[in-house]
Amino acid sequence: MPEALPAAPADLPQWLARVGMRATPPRLAIWQALHDAKDEPDAVELMVLAQQVEPRTSLGTVYRFLRELEQHGLASSRPVAHQRSRWRLGASTESSARNEAALAAVARLAAAFGYRLVPAA
């Protein structure tokens, strides 16, 4: 069972600390942008939004942070053909994404036992 989701941007720092991550300006800015977004922004849109708060935010950091959030079940991506993936907070409502999150959890679990998952065939 994953950790509880921060209810507001203000809770992020403690949440990050709990999972061994540091609270930095770019991360707070990215989180806020994602938190405030009404739709599902893509990485570039998030970078632009975050830069309005923390101008030094770079695209690489956006992608890195989003991936980390996803691995902790805090955010999820929706891949779109021929376009950048779109991101949202929390788990995806879609079954395939739910499966991916579940698989990721199993992968993490397996890792705790010294194993990793590889494609069957």
Add this chain to the structure above:
Amino acid sequence: MPEALPAAPADLPQWLARVGMRATPPRLAIWQALHDAKDEPDAVELMVLAQQVEPRTSLGTVYRFLRELEQHGLASSRPVAHQRSRWRLGASTESSARNEAALAAVARLAAAFGYRLVPAA
């Protein structure tokens, strides 16, 4: 409403002709591979399968043909994060057999640790 879907590989040539496309060996091979596939192959898998019938089939042609099929509503792709898109004939259906199998496996794994799966939200 798009044109009717060919029931079998043999119907492809006339279908292609109807929409102004030519029936060629690579296309027939790709179609057959997609038609025979039980799961949702990606472009590379389709290329390998098609090459067993028509060795000259190239990846570029696979992608081109798949895109054309999709534009005519004959096939559809399911984009997957960090992986090649998966293709199938006809319109997309949400839950695939593979997803269900994955969930079942997760359920079994969870059960082994004394848990059971419940809907997220």
Add this chain to the structure above:
DNA sequence: CTTACTGCAAATCATTTGCACATTT
């Protein structure tokens, strides 16, 4: 101080496209 984070640029990976040649009608 030690370890984690960042920007930047180069590297990857899937997919597309330009082009000269081959094939279908």
Add this chain to the structure above:
DNA sequence: AAATGTGCAAATGATTTGCAGTAAG
């Protein structure tokens, strides 16, 4: 012959990663 299709390789676009410098705890 005219119009399409094809292979190949180079181009693109999204995402990742290596690295040397910065900052958080």
